[in-house]
Amino acid sequence: MFHFGIYSVWILFVAVFNVALCNYSEDQCSWRGSGLSQQPGSVEQISLHCSEGTLDWLYPQGALRLSLSPRLPSAAVGPGGGGGSSGLITACVKPSGDFHGAQLYLERDGVLELLLGDRGADPAAPPMVRCFSRLPGERLALYLQATPHQDISRRIAAFRYELRGDWTARLSLDSNRVNSEDACRPCNNTEILMAVCTSDFVVQGNIRSVEADQSLRAAVIKVSATRVFRQKYALFTGPGRLIRRGDIRTLQQCGVRPGSGSFLFTGRVHFGEAWLGCAPRYKDFLQAYLVAKEARQIPCELAVD
Template sequence: MTVITYMCLSVLLSVSLPGILSQNLCSQCDCTISDPDGGDRAILNVKPRCEEGRVTWLNAYGAVRMELATSTAGDARLCIRVQSDNVNTVVSQETVTEVPGNYRLKILDDVHVRLSPLFTTRGQGKEHCISASGPVHLYLETERSDEDVGVARVNVHYDIEKISNSLRYSPMEECRPCSDAELLKAYCSSDFVAIGTIDDINHDNDVSHIQVSVTKMISQIESVFQKPAAGWTRPHELKGVVHAPVRCGIRHGVGQFLFTGRVRLGRPVLQCAPRYEQWKSVLEIARNNELLECSYG
């Protein structure tokens, strides 16, 4: 399918044409969609019902229209990260323009949708965020060359956050220490909470990859930290990698830390990581004043 930088898509919104699947193909947090057999370049409509998850697009041959929105009104940050295997994926944002009609000239009201290109990716893509006060419509289209072999597969991780939320700020956009209140909240509500040490830190263009050895696992909803491969001299110790922005300047510190964060856009992102001694002081005060909202600790 030829990529068109700007095109009128009003016909897609008003009628159903051959090759266009107008029904919602995703009503869960994580879902798998696929282009129809026979090579028809369909346009698949996707509207996940959750505020974070993943859409897996198999046999990616046509295009996908994806609607992302919060469950409540207000300003939000909508972020996606696209992994495109054996194919290039062009991601654009739909912009709606209403054209008023003229009843004297018998011209009907019309709605035009233009595509504003955001980025093109192949392989593991970077995070891209949009701030909006309403639903955001994205248009994903694949470009496949004669040299591409294998099944075309596109994974879209999405994450939607209310901007007004004081704790769940975007960790990939802000770098600041967590307050005591945020530490207590993160300790009780994060996707992973662990005490451990930093083994090493590797950096790429914009992300720091922090290798962690866990000495005490508090909680985790996914296997962020796991037992290392056979032969490790400390078989009961867990290991894992968490991520943070390079611009935060995280360095290889000695001693133990409390690591908290969430699995965001398919990877564990560090949120609050105080030194363990600092955390013990915060925890003791919270216990004495009955401020701790969770039972573990």
Template sequence: MEPWRLFWTVFLGVLCSAEAGLMGDQCDWTGSGLTSTTERAVTPVYLRCREGSISWVYPRGALRLLFRPPLPADERDFRVCVRVIRRPDPPDLFHTLLVNDTETPERFPARLFVEGARRLVPLYAPNDGDPRELRCFRSRHGRAALYVEAEPEDGPQRREATFKYEARPLVRRHDPSTADCRPCSESELELAFCTSDLVSRGVIISSESREDLDTTQLTVRLTKLIRATSGGETKDKPDLEDEDDYYRYDTDNTLQHPHRSHKRRRSPHSLHAHVHVPAACGAAAGAGEFLVMARRRLGRYALVCAPRLDDWERVVAARDADGAAHCTLQH
């Protein structure tokens, strides 16, 4: 009998009497398999946000993740994407191109199964031959559950099953997870400027196919960083004097805090960022300066809109003339 079928059979037999462990009811969940006294324990975790992360240290037994994201009243079904983390992410912004994307991926110590009508459907396994670390599935009748089954222990070494998830309505406005690759309208450009995690003028200096993420990774040299929200601790984060969640740079990319004197500056450095585009879009490096707008999705910047700078300047001029902009537009 195949291992995942065996697990399904065992699970049916022990569900009623399994140790539940600690339940989650939030965006993120962190737990340890050391709290389980049996390898057949199933821990239920309730996730009621559109995105978040799971960190399972010393995985043992299984988790049952039940997704219940907040949705508009007229939208019932949704799509869940899960990205397993096998190596550290590079920083959001970095000065050197020698970032940690070159680290050797570690083996993910668990397998993922989607709960179907009558069986578990394999979604991810370390040895399934599929290099993608990003896997997606759809809800059924407004419900979606994912089983995370720990692989057998192999010695006393520390293991950690970490992954990020995102749950989005099936019908959605233009956003990073839309793969139609169409240009943004003027209203979408304005919305993207006001709401994106990264807004910067920049030059695309290289593109790389990322088969593991099913994306094209664009490396952007930033020429004027207008806004960047912090994504957490990183190894190569630009040197900051405090823990503000918001940073602003001058045109020469020297760091300034919004409420401090402009006379205090650091030595200028070229800043770069990786921005991801769905592989189906066929994006590539191009000449000229763009206004790059991206949102953080599953731990990485995902491109929302990238108009050429002269096109964006025309949009700003038109919005300034009619005074209808939702926020203060810049270029």
């Protein structure tokens, strides 16, 4: 049984993953506050209504109750092209580099699982992204527990969050739960054509090199983009239209290696970084696209001419 106290306070961060269709403003995406303004044992009620945002909690003490009601597409589609009819919502949290003064737990069916530890205990450890999903009807909660400290100065528990509908294992960053067989398998033609329509970026280009990102246990694909069909953010930049470069991350266990030839890279933006979805060779994509277009079975048009 957990007790509230001056130096050991449970901060309740209840994540209500219901897909809301109401409008929201950008100032409802993030929260910043201080535990010094709260009475010991009090619980401050907070509600955010975005699919991504930040929480910055200075001098953790007292308690927060944060409800998330993100406005997500009614038919959210993951990078592999799966439909959103399953009602699956995936959430990811990324702690700041100096996350300190609290521990974050996921509570699922009454069982607590540590997601983020107090980095003050091991400041050399890289901040890890943790992801988890809620199935329809499942009840989840996040608990942010202030760790006991006589001196709470210079302690900030801060993290970014993202919630998406039907993210598949292709984009899962929780390496302890990744199904590598599903995450690394090549996309079929149907998935490729859907990814072209729904991805945050669609780029034709070549692989310059592949490097390791040990902090995320990911492979970083260095891409020279010859054509940028679409990008949600400025992921691929350069001095001219024909000279653009950018990085795309994927799971390290997929074993991506540098190779010759032109590819079509698609995927999602995750905490400001590009993550790979489908990546067929461009000639294979073009053949599948033209066949589907002739049969009037393409989900969207792409200016391939």
